[in-house]
Amino acid sequence: MRALGYQMVDKVVDHLMNRQEQPAIHTGSPTELRSALGGPVPLEAGNPEEVIRLLTESAFTHMQHGDHPRYFARVPGPSSFAAILGEWFATGFNVNVASWLGSSGPATLELVVCDWLRQLMGMPDRTEGVIVSGGSMASLTAMAAARTERGPGIVYISDQTHACIRRGLLAMGFPPGDIRVIPTDDEFRMSIQELSIAVLDDCGAGRLPLMVVATAGTTNTGAVDPIPEIADLCLASGMWLHVDGAYGAPAYICPEGEQLLNGINLADSLVLDPHKWLFQPYGAGCTLVRHPGLLADSFAINPEYLRDVGGDSDQVNFFDRSLELTRQGRAVRLWTTLRTYGVHRIQESIQRCLSLARYAQQKITESPETWRLITPAQLGILTFRLQPDIESASGKDVHTQLAARLSESGFAAVSSTTLKGQDVLRLCIINPLTTKDDINETLERLAAFVPLLSSF
Ligand SMILES: Cc1ncc(COP(=O)(O)O)c(C=O)c1O
Numbered sequence: 001m002r003a004l005g006y007q008m009v010d011k012v013v014d015h016l017m018n019r020q021e022q023p024a025i026h027t028g029s030p031t032e033l034r035s036a037l038g039g040p041v042p043l044e045a046g047n048p049e050e051v052i053r054l055l056t057e058s059a060f061t062h063m064q065h066g067d068h069p070r071y072f073a074r075v076p077g078p079s080s081f082a083a084i085l086g087e088w089f090a091t092g093f094n095v096n097v098a099s100w101l102g103s104s105g106p107a108t109l110e111l112v113v114c115d116w117l118r119q120l121m122g123m124p125d126r127t128e129g130v131i132v133s134g135g136s137m138a139s140l141t142a143m144a145a146a147r148t149e150r151g152p153g154i155v156y157i158s159d160q161t162h163a164c165i166r167r168g169l170l171a172m173g174f175p176p177g178d179i180r181v182i183p184t185d186d187e188f189r190m191s192i193q194e195l196s197i198a199v200l201d202d203c204g205a206g207r208l209p210l211m212v213v214a215t216a217g218t219t220n221t222g223a224v225d226p227i228p229e230i231a232d233l234c235l236a237s238g239m240w241l242h243v244d245g246a247y248g249a250p251a252y253i254c255p256e257g258e259q260l261l262n263g264i265n266l267a268d269s270l271v272l273d274p275h276k277w278l279f280q281p282y283g284a285g286c287t288l289v290r291h292p293g294l295l296a297d298s299f300a301i302n303p304e305y306l307r308d309v310g311g312d313s314d315q316v317n318f319f320d321r322s323l324e325l326t327r328q329g330r331a332v333r334l335w336t337t338l339r340t341y342g343v344h345r346i347q348e349s350i351q352r353c354l355s356l357a358r359y360a361q362q363k364i365t366e367s368p369e370t371w372r373l374i375t376p377a378q379l380g381i382l383t384f385r386l387q388p389d390i391e392s393a394s395g396k397d398v399h400t401q402l403a404a405r406l407s408e409s410g411f412a413a414v415s416s417t418t419l420k421g422q423d424v425l426r427l428c429i430i431n432p433l434t435t436k437d438d439i440n441e442t443l444e445r446l447a448a449f450v451p452l453l454s455s456f
Pocket residue numbers: 074075133134135136137162164215217218219244245246247273285
């Protein structure tokens with residue numbers, strides 16, 4: 001076990017130390033990967049060293065490396081080493097944070113971590129939390145709690161709300177007709193005027209407004225909805241305010257982010273994803289709910305076969321706070337991270353990303369012959385498009401083509417998206433290991449593909 005374990009540590013540390021020389025993303029062909037990793041069901045024991053070789057040489061070499069300093073696509077996952085150690089420990093000890101009886105220690109870590117996050121987000125004292133697999137599940141958990149408290153009704157999202165919110169609502173049984181999509185303004189923020197009109201309309205028609213889902217850092221542009229105004233409207237009309245800060249909310253811990261994200265602590269429920277900007281490996285999204293006891297009111301189960309697992313007064317059975325019964329010990333990695341680095345170091349890391357994104361914005365505006373900035377650096381995200389407009393030979397969007405060529409080269413990964421009908425390239429810079437050179441060279445390599453577009 002030790003020899004194999006040490007091999008694994010060496011492989012992971014080699015990856016972490018040398019990742020900037022390796023591809024940011026590499027996608028394999030289904031046939032080749034199936035032939036390397038598939039085959040008949042292995043009925044007999046195999047050689048564990050060969051297992052390690054296949055994992056590291058075939059499986060893990062064909063993936064996106066969200067922790068790569070030049071991985072700027074979608075939302076990166078710049079996990080830190082302390083978090084990886086925490087995750088290994090939790091897995092090594094096979095932590096299951098379900099009942100108090102069976103996990104009082106790890107459950108305490110989760111209570112402590114949720115309370116630290118609550119304090120960092122400026123939420124009130126008695127706010128309760130739970131850590132689930134990611135932002136999608138965290139918002140579903142929060143929205144289910146909202147419906148438990150307020151009953152069914154109309155939900156308001158914006159045209160920039162992450163797709164997981166609609167999916168979560170539909171999975172919970174909300175009729176599609178009860179989901180209103182409010183247009184955003186020129187800065188891609190939910191229009192408070194349009195929202196007020198929609199709420200008035202629904203009230204006038206005898207329908208019950210239930211909840212507004214505001215976004216604190218949209219996936220497309222990093223825009224933050226006007227949360228204080230939305231909170232006022234929610235208060236006046238008895239609506240629940242859910243804030244999806246899956247990627248953006250962690251920036252609240254630095255002064256610049258606190259200003260940008262003003263009002264997120266007014267939320268009835270707030271989601272933030274440690275596996276995005278709190279430097280955790282994938283698989284950690286946190287739901288914070290302002291109303292004590294509501295998570296348990298929404299999710300508690302009490303079958304006879306779980307009657308002897310504890311759960312009196314301050315003994316929390318975490319299986320009562322979400323849809324999961326058996327639960328990974330996800331707080332272990334976050335607790336390890338916070339205790340190891342401290343909040344100040346994390347603040348500095350986030351602040352560095354905010355500054356790097358501004359640097360990228362400056363480089364783009366300095367190249368008006370190639371690029372036009374579409375949305376400025378907001379919470380680490382900026383978007384831009386080719387200047388002048390160019391058509392590709394295939395008629396496909398050139399920005400998608402450029403992003404694909406760059407990913408194929410492995411040097412860096414960026415994504416493309418569409419903003420109010422306009423195709424753009426998008427950088428999401430949330431990895432503090434990224435350097436200015438990484439940004440310069442990524443932009444240069446993208447520009448170098450432009451003359452070749454006519455052949456794509
Ligand atoms: C704003 C926002 N909400 C929700 C999600 C979904 O989070 P997850 O992929 O962890 O389920 C994302 C993912 O990028 C996001 O950016």
